[in-house]
Structures are given as structure tokens and as C-alpha cells.
Amino acid sequence: MNNPRQFAEAVGNTPLIRLRLASELTGCEIYGKAEFMNPGGSVKDRAAKYLIQDALERRLIEPGGTVVEGTAGNTGIGLTLVGNSQGLKTIIVMPETQSEEKQSALRGMGADLRTVPAVPYKNPDNYVHQARRLAESLDNPHGVYYANQWDNTANRDGHYQSTAPEIWAQLDGKLDGFICAVGTGGTLAGVSAWLKEQDRPVVTAAADPDGAGIYHWIKHGEIKSSGSSITEGIGQNRVTGNLEGAPIDEAFNIPDTELLPVLWDLIGKEGLYLGASSGINVAGAIRLARQLGPGHTIVTILCDSASRYEKKLFNPSFLTEKGLPLPPWL
Numbered sequence: 001m002n003n004p005r006q007f008a009e010a011v012g013n014t015p016l017i018r019l020r021l022a023s024e025l026t027g028c029e030i031y032g033k034a035e036f037m038n039p040g041g042s043v044k045d046r047a048a049k050y051l052i053q054d055a056l057e058r059r060l061i062e063p064g065g066t067v068v069e070g071t072a073g074n075t076g077i078g079l080t081l082v083g084n085s086q087g088l089k090t091i092i093v094m095p096e097t098q099s100e101e102k103q104s105a106l107r108g109m110g111a112d113l114r115t116v117p118a119v120p121y122k123n124p125d126n127y128v129h130q131a132r133r134l135a136e137s138l139d140n141p142h143g144v145y146y147a148n149q150w151d152n153t154a155n156r157d158g159h160y161q162s163t164a165p166e167i168w169a170q171l172d173g174k175l176d177g178f179i180c181a182v183g184t185g186g187t188l189a190g191v192s193a194w195l196k197e198q199d200r201p202v203v204t205a206a207a208d209p210d211g212a213g214i215y216h217w218i219k220h221g222e223i224k225s226s227g228s229s230i231t232e233g234i235g236q237n238r239v240t241g242n243l244e245g246a247p248i249d250e251a252f253n254i255p256d257t258e259l260l261p262v263l264w265d266l267i268g269k270e271g272l273y274l275g276a277s278s279g280i281n282v283a284g285a286i287r288l289a290r291q292l293g294p295g296h297t298i299v300t301i302l303c304d305s306a307s308r309y310e311k312k313l314f315n316p317s318f319l320t321e322k323g324l325p326l327p328p329w330l
């Protein structure tokens, strides 16, 4: 769409950027889909757009209605902006450990933000359960919509319909591998499903941080995790509705000590000011490239901007305390 008339039409059609250092290092062509250039600043604008579009089409909600979601922040930002453009109110439940920058952005755009203590999913007070219960308790004649990005497959359908065909068209179908991290799994599942329907074999893979169970699930069939990560928005420990049945071939576990040097190079040498989940994605693309060998073309996702995490990512005492490498310029 060349001349978008409303917010949702400006989501997607992001550039594909060649990642010079990762490509030179591996002898492959490695590209990043610049999802940080979406109007709400992240890949989660796509999920937000399709979740709300689906709810409006199914008449679960109409202007004046309320959208409720549990989110690490980026989906909340997307939902609030799409919601604002459609006359919907948004209530966001978010763990208080998530970055201050995402919290202040949500308040600035008018979301009703409720921060809650960060507890595991199996605890009934986990933010996802709190969001669902809150939605169930509300009354609004125009509808209350619990978006449920985790299990609502309108999320992965959005990536199936938009992200994957965009990548394919941008490379004229010359693609050998796709890799990204998993939060809800919507991006990886939706893109993988579409790519597997094309007439060229494409290897699809997950890049999983420490503390997440998806690596072990893909390799050995059960969720198992250890350690922790400073990444936000990714790191899943259950098979979400969006991940169920997803055709994923391979997985790599990427610790923070591996992703941060890749991220510092992306920022300092390629001018790509990205958040840590993009670092894990590019580190994962390098691992996949080494596995496939030189001459292959691999795509990953550049999810959001470092500006969402400046108080953590560029905080020497925060990084040093965790034994993590600092950006060379700090």
C-alpha cells in the first residue's frame, strides 16, 4: 500500500537490510528484515494489527470497546496505537521487570498500564493470567477483547500473510534459511508455515536465549531450560497455541555472552541501533550459516530499537554485575 490512510496500513513492507559483517564472516548472504521501522517501532506491530483486525471482523469488539493484553511491552505498544486509530481503549498488564522505556512509551500513548511482579507462568499471578482474569471481569457494551497473542493464531496468520511473502518477494524466492527467536512464536511459526509451502526447500530455525525451553523442545521434544538472559520479549517455556504444529527444523541456544558482541558490532560498525532480541537473531543467523555452509542466503528479524533498552544495554554496572561484555565505546 503506497499511501496508507490509517496506522494499520503503515505496518509492514519493511526493508530487508544486508548484514555485511555476518555475511563476510560466514560466506553467506545474511539479511535482516527491518521490523524496527514499523510505526510502533517493533515486529509486534504486525501481531497487534492482525489481532485487532481479526477481532473487528469477527465482531468481538467495536469502536468504544476495550482491548486487554499481557505483554512484555512491544505488543502493548502496537495494540495501543492500532487501538487508538480504531477508537478502542487499551489496558496493558506488564511485568515490572520490563524496561522503563517501554513503560513510559505505553503511558505516553494513553494505555492504561498495570505493572505486576514478574512470576513464572505456572503461578496464577503471572501477568498473562492477570490480564485474562482482568478481561473476564470487565464490562463494556462495545466489547472487551482479550487479545491473547500467545494462543490466538491470528498472530501467526499475520506473519503468514505479510512477513513471509514480503521476504520471498524481496529475494525473488532465493532463500535457504530463516531464523528468529520465540516470544509468542507468532513470527517463527507464521513465517515457517508459509516458506514450507514454496517450491524451494528452506531450513527454518529458532534462536533461543538461556532461560528458555524452546531449544530443548525442538531438539528433544520437551520443554527444558536453565540459566537466564537480559533479553526482553523472548524466552518462552511452554508450547503456545501459535507454536503448535509449526514446521521448525532446527534450534540454537544463544547465551547473552554470544549475542552481545554481535549486537555491539551491529550498532558500532553497521549503524543498526537494535535491541538484544535482534542480537540473538543475528547470532543465530551466523550459527545457521555455519551449519549450511558458504553460498547460502539466510534471513532473520531486526525486531526493535536499542532505544527501548538504553538504561540496561548501555549501563556498565548492570552489564558488569551480570558478567556480560560492555560495548567497546563505553
Ligand SMILES: Cc1ncc(COP(=O)(O)O)c(C=O)c1O
Binding pocket: 042, 043, 044, 072, 074, 075, 181, 182, 183, 184, 185, 186, 187, 188, 232, 233, 234, 275, 277, 278, 303, 304
Ligand atoms: C523485542 C522482541 N523481539 C522478539 C519478539 C518475539 O516475537 P514473537 O512473539 O512473534 O515470537 C518479541 C515479542 O514480544 C519482542 O518484543
